[in-house]
Amino acid sequence: MVPVVESQTMIRRSTIGVFLLILGFGILFTSCTSGSSASLEQQQLFSLPIGRMEDQLDIYYDGVSAFDDKVRIVMQEGIIFIANSRGRKVMEFSSYGDLLSLYYNQSQNPIPVLLQSANDGNRVSSRAALSFPFLDVGEIAVSDSGILFVEDAIPENRAEYDEEQKAYLDRVVRRFDRSGIYLDYLGQEGVGGTPFPYINALYVNSSNDTIVVCRAERAWLVFWFSPAGNLKYKVTIPLTDLPSPDEPGILTTLERIVPDPEEDTLYIKIDTYKESRESLSGTGSSIEYFASYFYWLNPASGEYEGSLEVPHVVRKQDIPGLQNSQDEEVLHEFLGVAHGGFFFLMGPFGPDQYQLLVVDRQGVVIARPRINLQDREIFFRDFHLSRNGLLTAILVRDFRADVVWWRTDRLLEDETGNETRR
Numbered sequence: 054m055v056p057v058v059e060s061q062t063m064i065r066r067s068t069i070g071v072f073l074l075i076l077g078f079g080i081l082f083t084s085c086t087s088g089s090s091a092s093l094e095q096q097q098l099f100s101l102p103i104g105r106m107e108d109q110l111d112i113y114y115d116g117v118s119a120f121d122d123k124v125r126i127v128m129q130e131g132i133i134f135i136a137n138s139r140g141r142k143v144m145e146f147s148s149y150g151d152l153l154s155l156y157y158n159q160s161q162n163p164i165p166v167l168l169q170s171a172n173d174g175n176r177v178s179s180r181a182a183l184s185f186p187f188l189d190v191g192e193i194a195v196s197d198s199g200i201l202f203v204e205d206a207i208p209e210n211r212a213e214y215d216e217e218q219k220a221y222l223d224r225v226v227r228r229f230d231r232s233g234i235y236l237d238y239l240g241q242e243g244v245g246g247t248p249f250p251y252i253n254a255l256y257v258n259s260s261n262d263t264i265v266v267c268r269a270e271r272a273w274l275v276f277w278f279s280p281a282g283n284l285k286y287k288v289t290i291p292l293t294d295l296p297s298p299d300e301p302g303i304l305t306t307l308e309r310i311v312p313d314p315e316e317d318t319l320y321i322k323i324d325t326y327k328e329s330r331e332s333l334s335g336t337g338s339s340i341e342y343f344a345s346y347f348y349w350l351n352p353a354s355g356e357y358e359g360s361l362e363v364p365h366v367v368r369k370q371d372i373p374g375l376q377n378s379q380d381e382e383v384l385h386e387f388l389g390v391a392h393g394g395f396f397f398l399m400g401p402f403g404p405d406q407y408q409l410l411v412v413d414r415q416g417v418v419i420a421r422p423r424i425n426l427q428d429r430e431i432f433f434r435d436f437h438l439s440r441n442g443l444l445t446a447i448l449v450r451d452f453r454a455d456v457v458w459w460r461t462d463r464l465l466e467d468e469t470g471n472e473t474r475r
Contacts, residue, residue, distance in 0.1 A: 093409070093422040093459045098133070099150025101454045107165040107182065108152045110454045111140030114432055126437050126456065128445040129195040133456055135447060136203065141187040143203055146456070152180070154233060156203070159184045183233040191224070192255035194263070198280075199231030202263060204252050205238075213248060220250035220269035228282075237282070239263065244282040250274065256312050259440065264312045273307060275319060277352055286352035288319065295323060296348045296357060302327055303343060309387045313394065314440040319350045320396070322363075322387040342384055347396060349414075361416050366400060366408065385410060389438030395419060395465060397438050405429070409444075411464055420464040441465070 101110045114120050123138040132153070133146040142157035155168055165182040191204035205227050212223035225238040225248055240246025253273075254266040261280040266273070271293075277286040295305045304326040311320045327343040345363035350356070366383040385398035394414045402408040405427050411419040426434070426448070433449040442462040448455045 091422055093424050093461065095425060095457050095459055098148050098456045098458060099146065100456070101135075103452055103454070105140065105163060107142075107155045107157070107162070107167055108144065110135070110449070111137055111142075111162075112433075112449065112454075113139065114451075116432070120433050123191045124433060124435055124447060124449065124454075125191070125193050126435050126445060126447040127193050127195055128437055128439055128443065128458070129197075132195075133445070134193055134195055134201070135456075136190050136193040138190045141190055143190060143193060143201070150456070154180060155182045156185055156187075156201070156229065156233065157182065158187045160186070181233060183229075185227075185229075185235060192252050194255045194257045196257040196261045196263075196280075197259065198261055200236075200257075200261070201229040202239075202255055202257065203227045203229070204255060207248055211248075215250065215269070218250065218269035218271055218274070220267075222248040222250055224249040224252050224267075226252070226255065226263070226265060239265070239276075239278060239282055241276055241284075241287075243278060243284045246284075249276070254310070258312055259315045262317075266310045273310060275310060275352065277312075277317075286317075288350070288352050288355065290321070296321065296346075296360070297323060297325060298344070298346060298362075300325075300327075300343075304340065308345075311387065311390050313349075313390060314392055317352055318358075319352055320390055321348045321350060322346070323348060324384065342382055345385065359414070361412075361414065363398065364410060364412060364416070364418055366410070368402065383408075388436055388444065391438060391442035391462075391465060392440050393465070395442065397442070397444065397461070399424075399436075409461065411442075411461070420461075422461075422464070424459055 101108065103110055103112060105111050110124065112122060112124065123136065125136040127134045131148050133148060135144045137144065141161045142155060144152060145154040146152055152167055155165060168180050168182040170182055187205050189206035194202040205225055206223055207225055212221060215222055225240055227238045228236040230236055237244050240248055249265060250267045250269045252265060253268045256264040258264065262285065263278040265276040271291060273290040275288040276284065279285055290307070295307055297303050297305045306324050308322045308324050312318065313320065323346045325343040325345065326340045329339040329341045347361045347363065348357050349359045351358050363385060367380045368383055383400040385400035388397040388399055390396055396412045398410040399407050402423055405425055406423050407426055408421055408423050410421050413419055430450050431448045435447050437445045442465045443458060444461040445458040448457060
C-alpha cells in the first residue's frame with residue numbers, strides 16, 4: 054500500500070503583498086478592467102414541480118422561518134445532478150429535463166413510476182431508480198470518471214464529538230460508480246474513516262481528487278483525497294488566525310474556500326470590516342465593510358503563496374424620503390474558480406439585477422456582465438460553476454424550481470478557448 058502523505062499544518066497568518074487596484078471605471082468601479090458590462094441572457098433548461106414524485110423537488114417552506122434544507126445543483130458534461138435533502142434523494146437529468154437516474158431512500162419516497170428499479174434483472178434501460186438508505190443528503194460532486202459523491206449523515210449512535218474542535222462528527226461522503234453501485238464512504242482519514250464535522254462544500258478536480266471543506270466552531274478544515282480515497286492533505290485554518298491585510302483595527306471573516314480545478318491550490322476569500330469613524334470617536338457604534346481579498350494556499354506546505362484584493366464596486370443607493378443618494382460599497386459573493394485561475398463573483402446591482410465579476414489572478418477584470426434574478430419570487434437558489442466557467446443555478450419558487458444557466462463560459466473564450474456544448 055502506498056503511504057499516505059499528510060500535510061496537517063496549522064496555517065499561520067502571514068502578511069502578503071496585495072495587488073491594489075485603483076483605476077476608476079463604470080459605476081465607481083475601482084479595478085483594472087477590460088470587460089463588458091452588458092446583460093447576460095438567462096437560459097431556462099427545465100422546471101421541476103414541487104412534490105414527492107421522483108422527478109419533483111421535495112421541499113417545505115413556511116415563508117417565515119429560515120430555509121435550511123440543502124438543495125444542491127451540479128452540472129457535469131451537460132448532465133444536471135440535483136441533491137434534495139428533505140427528499141433524501143439525488144436526481145440526474147439531461148439538460149432538457151429528462152430524468153436519467155434516481156438515487157433515493159425508498160422508505161421516504163413513493164415507488165418510482167418513470168424509472169425501472171436497478172434491481173430488476175430484466176432491466177435493459179440505463180435509466181434506473183437506485184435505492185439507498187440515505188439519512189440526510191447534502192453536498193454533491195461528480196468526477197470526470199463518473200463517480201458520484203454524496204454527503205450523508207450517519208446514525209446518531211455512531212456519531213462522535215471532537216472536544217478539540219468543539220464539533221459534532223456525523224457526516225460522511227458516499228461514493229457511487231457510474232452504474233450506480235455503492236462503493237464506500239470517505240471519512241477524515243480516507244475510506245471508512247472518522248466522520249466529518251459540518252460539510253460546507255464538496256469538490257472534485259480535474260485529477261479526480263476529492264476535496265471536502267468543513268466548518269467547526271474554532272476552525273475551517275480541508276480534507277484532500279486522492280482518487281483512491283487516500284488522504285493527501287489536511288489543512289486547518291483557525292478562526293482566530295485568519296489571513297488579513299496589514300491594516301490596523303481590521304475584523305476578518307472567511308466566506309468560502311474553493312480549490313483550483315487543476316492545481317493543488319486552495320483559494321480563500323476573506324471579507325474585512327472596520328469600525329466606522331462614529332464608533333472610533335465614541336459617538337456611535339457600527340462596523341463597516343472595508344475590503345475583500347483572495348489568498349491562495351499550498352495545501353502541501355501550508356504556506357500562502359499569493360493574494361489579491363477584490364476589485365471595489367460602489368453603487369448609488371437611494372435614501373427613502375430624500376432627493377439625494379449615498380454611495381454604498383458592494384460585497385460580492387464568491388461563486389467559484391474556472392480553468393486558468395479566473396475568479397467568479399456576484400453582487401447586487403439594482404432591483405432584481407446582479408453583477409458578475411470575472412477576475413484573473415493579476416486582478417484584471419475580464420468581464421462584468423449583469424444577470425437578472427427575480428428576488429421577490431425566489432426563496433432559495435444554489436449556483437454551480439463548472440470547470441470551464443459555465444454558471445448553472447436552481448431557482449426555487451413556491452410551486453416550482455427552475456434550472457437555468459448563463460453562458461459565462463463564453464466570457465473566457467478569448468482567454469482560454471473553452472467551448473461548451475449542450
